[in-house]
Amino acid sequence: MGIYQQMAQEQLVRGNPADRPRTAGYASRYGRWEELAGVRRKPRRDFTGQDTGELYFPPELYPVVLHPLVAAKGEVVVEALLLRRLYDYLDFTTELENLAVIPVATRISRGRSGLVLPEQMKADAYKIVTDEAWHAQFSHDFARQIEAGTHVARPAPEDTPPPAFVRRLDALREQLPHEVRGIESLLFGIVSETLISGILADIPRDERLPVPVRELVRDHAEDEGRHHVYFRSVLKHLWPALTVRERQAVGPHVPAAVAAFLEPDYEQSAALLRGIGLGREQCAQVVAEAWPEQTLRRTLADAARPLTRYFAEAGALDDPRTRDAFEEAGLWGARPVRAAPGTPQEVAA
Template sequence: MYLRAFKEQLLSGPPEARPHGWDYTSRFERWDALASVRRKPRREFSVEAPGLFFPPELYPVVLHPMVAARGEAVVSGLLLQRLYDYLDFTTELENLAVIPVATKISRGRSGLALPEQMRADAHKIVTDEAWHAQFSDDFARQAAAATGCPRLGAETSAGPAFVTRLDELRQGLPYGIRGVESLLFAIVSETLISGILSDIPRDDRLPSAVRELVRDHAEDEGRHHVYFRSVLKYTWSALTLSERRDVGPLVPRAIRAFLEPDYVRAAHHLGSIGLTRDETDQVITESWPVHAVRQSISRAAAPLTRYFTEVGALDDARTLASFEEAGLAGTAQESVETGYVPRGVTT
C-alpha cells in the first residue's frame, strides 16, 4: 500500500517523455520573510459588537425576507455558521485537494518534468497550506468557545460540496488518466481563491481577527496563484492531444465545483432555524437564482478562463463548447441550470 502510494504519479508514464520547457520564475525567494507561517501570530477570536461574522452579501440567504424576519439574532447565528463553513472549507480544501498535489510535485511524482526550483517551491506551499488548515480549524474552535454556538453539521455531513463534486468529476475521466483531475482542481482552486479572499480583509463590519486571518491567507495565496498558473502551463503542454480532448471539457465542472454555493450546507442551516423544507427550497432558490450564480461564477473565473485560453485549451471545439455552455466564454445559455435539487439530497 505505502510503496504503491509512494510511486503513484498524478500523470502516468515517464515525465521526460512528455513535452516540457516552459520558463519558471520563483516567487518564493523571500518566503522565510513573507510567509504567514513564519511571521504572523496566532489570530485570537473575540466577539465584537455590533459586527457581523461574515459578509451577508456573500451569504444571501440571510438577506431573504423569510430569514431576516426572524430577527438579528437568527441572522447573526447563520452568519456564524457560514464563518464555520468557510473555515471548514479551507481546512478540507488544503488537506484533501492542495497538499496532496503539492506534495507529489515536491517529491517529483507529479508526472511532469518540472524545474528543481519549482519542486522546491511546492514544498513551501505544502507548509503554507498545512498552516492555513491548522489556523482555520483552530479559529473555528476558538469561535465556538467564545460564542457558545457550536458548528452544526460539519462532523455528520459528507464534507464541503467540492468533495462530492470532485469525486463526480473523477468518474468522468477515462481510467488511464484519473489523477489529472487532482492537478486540475488544485490549479482551479489556487488560481481562484486569492480573488475570493480579496474583499473580506477590508470589510470593517467583521471582527478584526476574522479580517486578519483572511488577510494572512490571502497574502500567501497571491504567491500560490502565480505558481499554479505556471503549473497549468506545464500540465497542458505535457498532455497528449487525446488527453486534452478528454480533460478540457471537464474544466468548467472543476470551476463550478469550487465556486458554486454549497446548497446542502445552507439547507441544513436554514432547517436548524425552523424553516420547513418548502421554505428552505424557496429561500435557496430565490437567494441564488440560476442566472445570478452563472454570472457570479463567470466573473470570478474570468482570469482562469483567460489562462486556459492562453495555453490553447479552448482551441479544441468540445472544450470551447463546454466553456460556452457553462457561461465562461461569452455565450452562456441561460437554460443550463446550476443543478440545485434540494429534495434529492441528504442533509
C-alpha cells in the same frame, strides 16, 4: 506491489514523464519566502469574543440571510446563521487544504506530478505545503477560539458530511476515462489556487467584521497571491505536456472543476434553513431565490475570468468540445447558459 509502495509511486498524470514535451522556464516567487510567508512572520490571531454588534460574515456572500423568509425570523437567527457561515468557511478552508491542495503540492514536491518540472518549482511546492498546512491549522484553531468565545458549538467534523467540492470531484472523476484519472486533482488544484485569492480579496476590507476575522483572512490572502502565480505556472507546464487525447478527455470537464469550487453548498444551506424552522418547500424557495441561476452563472463567470484566460492562453480552448463546454457554462463567449447539474432548485427541493 504493496499498497504503500504503490502510493509512493503514484503520479497525478500517468505515463513516463520523460516521454512528454517539456516547457522551459519558471520564475520563482519564493526567494523571500522566509520573510513573507504567514507561517514565518504572522502572529496567532486571537478571537476576543466581545459582542460589539459586528457581523461574523458578509451577508452579501451568504444571501440566504437576506431573504424575507429568513429575515422574518429575527436578528438573532440571522446572526446565528452568519456565525455558522463563518464556522463553515473555516472548516471549508481546513478541508480544502488537507484534502485537495496539500496532496497535489506534495506530489509535485516529490517529483510525482507526472511532468518534468524545474527543480526550483518542486522545491517551491514544499513551501506551499507548509503554507497550506498553516492555513488549515490556523483556521481550525480560530474556529475553536470562536466556539470558546461565543459559547456557540460548531459542528463536529466527524458528524458533518464532506464539503460539496469533495462530492463534486468524485462525480467529475467518474466521468473521466480510467487512463486520465488523477489529472482532475491537479486541475482542481490549479482551479482552487488561482481563484481563491480573488474570493478572499474583499473580506479584509469589510469593517463590519471583527478585526481578528479580517486579519486572519488577510493573512490567508497574502499567501494565496503567491500560490496563484505558482499554479498558473503549473498549468503552463501541464497543458503542453498532455497528449491530444488527454486534452480532449479532460478539457470539457474544466468548467465542472470550476463549479465544484465556486458554487455554493446548496445542501448544507438547506439543512441550516430547516434548522431554523423553515419547511422543505420554503428551504427550496430561499436557496433558489438567494442564488438565481442566471445571476449565479454570471457571478461564477466573473470570478473565473482570469482562470478562463489562462486556459485560453494555454491552448485548451482550441479543442471544440472544450470550448463548447466553457461556452455552455457561461465561462466563454456569449452563448446562452445551460442549467448545470446540481442547481439550487434541484438540490434544495
